[in-house]
Amino acid sequence: MSRARAARSPFAAVKKFVADLLLWSFFAAGLGMSAGGAGALFDGTAKTVATVAGGVVSLIAGSRIAKKPKIKAFLGRPGTLWFLFLFNGGTAAAMYFTMDGAKGIIGAACMGLVSLGALGGLVSGRRARREAAQAAAAAPQAPVSQGPWA
Incomplete structure (x- = not known):
């Protein structure tokens, strides 16, 4: 076990888990809205706004995810x-x-x-x-x- 992982407090581990969970959730929700989920919930202009906003949210969350060391190494x-x-x-x-x-x-x-x-x-x-x-x-x-x- 590495020193950084051994030195991490339980609170820090939970905080990191929740932050990662939120980041992946925003990415998945934004991707879903931009890929057509907005059509199931909205009509007209609201559908267009939700689609564009979903794309922006997934783009921002995805770029944050891509900066993580394990994902960066994989990519x-x-x-x-x-x-x-x-x-x-x-x-x-x-x-x-x-x-x-x-x-x-x-x-x-x-x-x-x-x-x-x-x-x-x-x-x-x-x-x-x-x-x-x-x-x-x-x-x-x-x-x-x-x-x-x-």
């Missing part, structure tokens, strides 16, 4: 980035060709931006790994000790 893995790139790119193409009007174009553009963001993560991660390998190769190697009896 930075090459396999995850490849999945996001290919899935969102395919979804953008499908949305463009299957949906009519502005909704199809806007949806495809947004999914395309997510796909390009994942591609940017792949490129920058590859560049960072290459630079780290070059720095390790250029670093002088310490002589290997033969021990006192050599």
